[in-house]
Amino acid sequence: MKVFVKLYATLRKLAPPDNELGEFFEVEFNGATISDLIEQLGFTQEQARIVFVNDNQTSDLLSALRNGDRVVMFPPVGGG
């Protein structure tokens, strides 16, 4: 299936080089869950601290993704 992914901060190095900051890129996804996607993209669950699927924040990395889902991931970030 195809999912659309956005990566920020220190995870950006794993996005395609021509991917603009703040834009989705398309991923041909072979797995089922968010944690499978994290593995396929090449980082650890610990690094994907903050995850949004279709605009909603989720902490359940074992939930299944569907074709066309939009997934946004951040490492630990904070400040203020």
Added chain:
Amino acid sequence: MSKILRINMSDLGHKWETLPKKYETLAGRAFTSAVIHNEVDPTCHPLREKNKFIISPGLLAGTMAPSSGRLSVGGKSPLTGGIKEANAGGLTATRLGYLGLQGVIIEGAPPVETKDWYSIYIGKDKCEVKKTSDYAGIGLYELIGKIWKDYPSKPGIIGCGIAGQRLHKGAGVFGNNVENTDPGRYAGRGGLGAVLGSKRIIAIISDASDGSRPEAKDKDRFEKGRKAFKKALDNHALTGRLNNEKGEPYGALKNYGTNVLQNILNEAGALPTRGFRTGRFEDAAKISGEAVHDLIDKTRKRFGDKAEGKYGHACHPGCVIACSNVVPYEKTGKAQVSPLEYETAWAFGTNLGIGVLHDVAEMNRICNDLGLDTIEAGNAIAMFMESGLIDFGDGPAAIELLMKGYHPESAKGALVCSGALTAGETLGVSRIPVVKGQALPAYDPRPIRGIGVTYATTTMGADHTAGYTIAAEIVGIKGTVTDPKAIDKAELSRTFQATTAYIDSTGYCLFIAFCVLDDDSGFGGMLDTVNGFLGKDIDVGEYGMAILKNERAFNKGAGFTAKDDRLPEFFYTEPFPPHNVVFEVSDEELDAVYKDM
């Protein structure tokens, strides 16, 4: 630290006082709030002689503890009418720590008819109140350069700019940065710059030339704690080192600064856009911390050694988190402003619908020069946009408006410098985002309700740093983000408010909290430094609650009641896209935060 310096601006005299026993463990916010509670009449006019301006370095300022050089300033706020503590980095806290000063209390005021301006010089066992009228009426970039010429010992400087000198309520207290290239280390909130102006003080100059590093009572425990804490901070993915073993960006704050939050709040749909209308800004990425990082790399590549842009820049000596930055001009690589933080990028960017990084940084620079709090100024400009006088998204018009702040004859300039409430009411706006008269920062309280509880109930007026529940609601603690719906917001906010009051007193930067909440060895290390320094154990929660008690009592005396612990009406009635929620915390829940105070 063992001394208090008391300066009386009515007769320009001063005296050194031995620290009373009751203040022995109190520094930073604990000290400023205790002195205000004990010595200032809560009903006094904040811009007259009965108010006091209190300065206190955090407990560990000047020691080798990592990221511990923060300064607290306090007084009765002309913006809120309540107690205020504002907090900043810069040089002054460590300088005062070296001078053995637990606090400086400035009271009284010169006669109202005076035309003179003063500066205060503090050295080792030395204090002078000097007439420095030539420091008045000039921009702060020029002022700090002049002062370092007059004082080659590289002193810490805090003070007020043109906005404070004119007693405008949006005036912050500036501080020079470590390199003295920018006056951008702001204890910005609550209009304390105007309190200095009312006492006819432009600058307070701290010279630690003959001072010495403060020593811990229990050196071994302090040293053990310091090492453990530094290790924890260095290894945390948020507060940690610049690069990993492969040379890739590692620590989020060092690489992207606090403005790393711009994109996440945008994705969360909680980024207040165009005057708190929607939670998403289409140009958020362009003014985000990642964009600043890229601009710095780009100008470094192009201008080499001449490039002045920086990330991983420390806001005070000994800060290992180094979340500050220097934003360069794209065309020359020269410094435009330092720092550009999340709240400021939001206040002048997202909040005004302006997605041009240069324009946002330019407004930051103007505020640093004028002596203005950026959150208050950005919200004041938003009131001009709400009223239709200028358009949302019009960067050049916003810059032009802010520049009017320099001109004493400009009524618009005076309004921009007077905060969102004064500007909004004058311009006939009904959507004014303030609590207790202080403008809201960069998290919308409708989708993130815990921070809304903090905005409503903190003694400070709307202030995210007073109880940063975002850490639990968005960012996550110990690797997990708690389901926001499952959190008792009152309890969450109260715990964060008390813990924050403790951190604000230690000299530690509030951002250590991310590491301390995640890593038990970091938490233990932090406690060992504080308790080792004091030579006795203090309880974090009790210490923090005692501060909040003083502050609540002062505000009660000033006339605050439960109705002041509320958000503006429109947050309860206007659904906020994309989640289309309103602020749903009941009055009973809000009142539960301080039920016993």
